[in-house]
Amino acid sequence: MTLPSPAPAGTPPAASPPPAGLAPVDTHCPYCALQCGMTLVPDAAGLFSVAARDFPTNRGGLCRKGWTAAALLRSPERLTAPLVRDRKGGAFREASWDEALDLVASRLSGARARHGADAVGVFGGGGLTNEKAYLLGKFARVALGTANIDYNGRYCMSSAAAAGGRAYGLDRGLPFPIADIAGAEAVLIAGSNPAETMPPLMQYFDEQRARGGRLIVVDPRRSATARLATQHLQATPGSDGALATGLLHVAIRDRLIDADFIAERTTGFEAVRRIAAQHWPDRVERITGVPERQIVEAAHMLGEAATAMVLTGRGPEQQSQGVDNVSAFINLALALGKAGRPFCGWGTLTGQGNGQGGREHGQKADQLPGYRKIADPAHRAAVAEVWGVDPASLPGPGLSANELLDATAPGGAVKALMILASNVVVSAPAAGRVKANLAGLEFLVVSDIFLSETAALADVVLPTAQWAEEDGTMTNLEGRVIRRRRAVPPPDGVRTDAAVIAALAARLGSASSFAEGAEPGFDELRRASRGGIADYSGISYARIEAEDGVFWPCPAPEHPGTPRLFLDGFATPDGRARFHAVEHRPSGEEPDRDFPYWLTTGRVLAQYQSGTQTRRVPELAAAEPGAYVEMHPQTARGLGLAEGDLARLTTRRGTIAVKARLTPTIRLDTLFVPFHWGDGQSANILTNAALDPTSRMPEFKVCAVRVEREAA
Ligand SMILES: Nc1nc2c(c(=O)[nH]1)N[C@H]1C(S)=C(S)[C@@H](COP(=O)(O)OP(=O)(O)OC[C@H]3O[C@@H](n4cnc5c(=O)[nH]c(N)nc54)[C@H](O)[C@@H]3O)O[C@H]1N2
Ligand SMILES: Nc1nc2c(c(=O)[nH]1)N[C@H]1C(S)=C(S)[C@@H](COP(=O)(O)OP(=O)(O)OC[C@H]3O[C@@H](n4cnc5c(=O)[nH]c(N)nc54)[C@H](O)[C@@H]3O)O[C@H]1N2
Ligand code: SF4
Ligand SMILES: [Mo]
Numbered sequence: 001m002t003l004p005s006p007a008p009a010g011t012p013p014a015a016s017p018p019p020a021g022l023a024p025v026d027t028h029c030p031y032c033a034l035q036c037g038m039t040l041v042p043d044a045a046g047l048f049s050v051a052a053r054d055f056p057t058n059r060g061g062l063c064r065k066g067w068t069a070a071a072l073l074r075s076p077e078r079l080t081a082p083l084v085r086d087r088k089g090g091a092f093r094e095a096s097w098d099e100a101l102d103l104v105a106s107r108l109s110g111a112r113a114r115h116g117a118d119a120v121g122v123f124g125g126g127g128l129t130n131e132k133a134y135l136l137g138k139f140a141r142v143a144l145g146t147a148n149i150d151y152n153g154r155y156c157m158s159s160a161a162a163a164g165g166r167a168y169g170l171d172r173g174l175p176f177p178i179a180d181i182a183g184a185e186a187v188l189i190a191g192s193n194p195a196e197t198m199p200p201l202m203q204y205f206d207e208q209r210a211r212g213g214r215l216i217v218v219d220p221r222r223s224a225t226a227r228l229a230t231q232h233l234q235a236t237p238g239s240d241g242a243l244a245t246g247l248l249h250v251a252i253r254d255r256l257i258d259a260d261f262i263a264e265r266t267t268g269f270e271a272v273r274r275i276a277a278q279h280w281p282d283r284v285e286r287i288t289g290v291p292e293r294q295i296v297e298a299a300h301m302l303g304e305a306a307t308a309m310v311l312t313g314r315g316p317e318q319q320s321q322g323v324d325n326v327s328a329f330i331n332l333a334l335a336l337g338k339a340g341r342p343f344c345g346w347g348t349l350t351g352q353g354n355g356q357g358g359r360e361h362g363q364k365a366d367q368l369p370g371y372r373k374i375a376d377p378a379h380r381a382a383v384a385e386v387w388g389v390d391p392a393s394l395p396g397p398g399l400s401a402n403e404l405l406d407a408t409a410p411g412g413a414v415k416a417l418m419i420l421a422s423n424v425v426v427s428a429p430a431a432g433r434v435k436a437n438l439a440g441l442e443f444l445v446v447s448d449i450f451l452s453e454t455a456a457l458a459d460v461v462l463p464t465a466q467w468a469e470e471d472g473t474m475t476n477l478e479g480r481v482i483r484r485r486r487a488v489p490p491p492d493g494v495r496t497d498a499a500v501i502a503a504l505a506a507r508l509g510s511a512s513s514f515a516e517g518a519e520p521g522f523d524e525l526r527r528a529s530r531g532g533i534a535d536y537s538g539i540s541y542a543r544i545e546a547e548d549g550v551f552w553p554c555p556a557p558e559h560p561g562t563p564r565l566f567l568d569g570f571a572t573p574d575g576r577a578r579f580h581a582v583e584h585r586p587s588g589e590e591p592d593r594d595f596p597y598w599l600t601t602g603r604v605l606a607q608y609q610s611g612t613q614t615r616r617v618p619e620l621a622a623a624e625p626g627a628y629v630e631m632h633p634q635t636a637r638g639l640g641l642a643e644g645d646l647a648r649l650t651t652r653r654g655t656i657a658v659k660a661r662l663t664p665t666i667r668l669d670t671l672f673v674p675f676h677w678g679d680g681q682s683a684n685i686l687t688n689a690a691l692d693p694t695s696r697m698p699e700f701k702v703c704a705v706r707v708e709r710e711a712a
Pocket of ligand 4: 155
């Protein structure tokens with residue numbers, strides 16, 4: 001699946017040496033959680049090209065986004081000076097850093113003085129380094145004193161995190177290194193499409209199948225990943241929980257479950273067994289659209305294998321029942337005895353570059369560093385001591401991401417907002433409302449590399465350093481803490497987020513100081529995490545360098561780190577994994593007469609997330625220039641649509657018109673739109689902001705839609 005390295009257009013051959021101070025630097029890709037190893041190689045003109053590096057997640061492979069990542073470093077659209085707007089709706093003008101920072105500090109403290117500290121919100125991102133995520137959480141709690149900080153990982157990892165945490169007692173996306181995938185006899189992937197979202201990962205699945213292993217994929221589309229599967233279960237969107245429980249029904253009926261494992265290493269099975277008893281395959285076929293025969297076959301493939309893994313992705317997770325869907329898959333793995341053993345277990349294929357670390361260090365509304373709980377007095381005291389503040393001064397739990405954005409509505413509790421590393425106008429559900437609310441805020445400040453759709457609404461935009469211009473650590477999808485290394489200084493006029501946070505904290509009269517440097521920041525984070533669930537205290541920059549990454553938990557310098565969790569016991573107080581009795585519920589919205597199709601959304605290989613970065617890489621923009629709707633040719637025929645026609649899609653939230661792309665690989669009743677574009681091309685104009693009651697994850701993967709041919 002990996003492509004050869006193209007020489008970036010216009011780069012002269014590296015015949016003469018690079019300018020003084022520039023040397024090849026080993027680092028990792030700026031995008032997804034696989035964090036593929038790469039080397040940035042400078043040429044005589046001081047431009048960089050990307051060389052793939054042998055790192056355990058990619059073993060020398062990269063996807064198209066990785067190969068072209070260096071183009072970001074020389075983008076002509078880069079922001080290189082702070083932008084301020086003198087009045088709402090007015091034009092931006094460039095400002096000095098002093099002016100911009102003074103303005104931000106005075107507007108944030110003004111909002112705090114008028115409306116109280118919680119009226120100032122902070123919205124972070126899972127792409128931030130561990131150090132920056134940590135600083136941002138501390139900045140919100142200590143310098144601003146607000147409870148209201150959350151981040152885009154709420155849109156990404158929160159359902160898996162909640163389900164994993166409640167079953168295992170600890171949330172680390174994968175309890176094993178990804179190389180273990182190759183050793184599992186059977187793997188079930190539910191609603192993840194790594195062939196497009198993490199292409200170099202596919203080498204492990206290829207190896208798994210080459211050894212005779214079976215691969216089952218659950219997806220309403222015959223995705224690039226489903227095409228490789230031994231069996232594809234083409235379920236309707238929103239039906240995952242019922243399918244997983246149906247698989248468990250067959251496993252119980254056909255005596256495939258592991259009674260000894262259930263007795264010795266788990267609790268709560270009886271209640272789950274009662275629910276599974278009612279999930280007869282023919283009933284599950286009616287709910288999911290998956291033929292009974294396939295359900296039985298898949299249960300046997302998993303149950304008869306000596307080792308098996310169940311991996312979930314955003315498909316089952318981004319639903320208003322996302323936590324229960326994941327619990328239903330975990331129940332299946334536990335009942336089969338396929339957890340807490342080598343080459344076994346449930347895991348989630350995490351998303352953003354630091355999707356794992358981003359949720360451990362305190363930018364989540366209910367959380368403090370080390371995956372501590374902000375509502376727990378002992379946890380508050382431990383962190384307050386590191387910060388040198390009174391525990392009573394720390395705010396309590398705040399609003400989750402989507403509720404935080406809702407609170408920016410006129411009359412809402414949040415009056416001023418600071419956003420780092422997220423483009424919510426494109427990536428939040430029901431995005432039309434989000435855009436209107438942000439435009440109407442008293443004050444909005446956004447830090448970004450480029451003028452994203454969200455930055456374009458701000459009162460102040462702060463230009464920030466990007467991946468290859470700063471040092472730090474990231475924690476990849478395996479829980480491996482790795483080093484992001486600086487290859488080149490940021491352009492003149494650009495500052496790092498850490499420097500900006502420190503400067504703002506000083507202007508706000510913060511009671512605690514803020515580390516600007518990456519390594520001092522990491523050392524403080526280590527101390528704050530000591531004794532927490534995500535304990536990094538034994539990890540240092542020197543160790544990461546020497547060992548090519550260290551897995552957390554790592555509670556002491558002499559501790560080897562923990563590549564494989566739960567082999568000796570789960571992280572619950574009694575060491576047993578917990579089943580959760582979950583009933584399938586209807587999605588927040590289902591097709592009806594007015595909106596007769598399911599709409600689901602997701603990703604394509606050549607674009608990343610809200611597209612701020614990848615839409616600005618010429619090769620990627622050419623490969624995927626705009627949004628489209630994928631539909632079955634038979635569905636299209638009934639609507640009078642041909643390939644390339646403009647289709648008008650309407651939901652209860654809004655309307656967009658995009659090109660029709662016809663393919664027989666999608667269900668007849670389902671449409672798919674990738675979400676990487678803004679304005680009139682934004683899938684999130686359509687999506688439903690129904691939230692999971694536990695994780696507060698919005699239902700990006702399921703809503704009801706109407707389709708018409710757009711008059712030319
Ligand atoms: N190219 C690319 N790669 C990326 C990213 C990117 O934007 N672009 N983003 C990164 C991030 S942050 C993330 S979170 C990951 C996401 O990685 P994935 O989880 O692989 O991505 P998605 O495309 O959102 O969803 C996966 C699949 O879920 C299916 N699906 C839709 N609805 C349902 C449903 O109801 N049930 C089931 N079972 N499946 C359903 C879709 O058809 C799709 O094939 O990718 C990471 N890698
Ligand atoms: N319909 C639909 N919507 C979805 C999803 C879906 O499947 N369907 N998936 C959801 C998921 S899983 C995710 S993760 C979200 C992601 O959605 P977003 O949160 O919008 O993610 P990005 O596009 O990565 O936005 C990151 C922004 O930060 C900037 N940036 C990058 N690095 C830095 C940095 O170090 N500092 C600062 N200050 N800025 C930086 C980038 O230029 C970009 O503008 O989208 C969610 N939205
Ligand atoms: S798979 Fe992810 S980390 Fe690897 S090159 Fe592609 S975007 Fe980068
Ligand atoms: Mo994500």
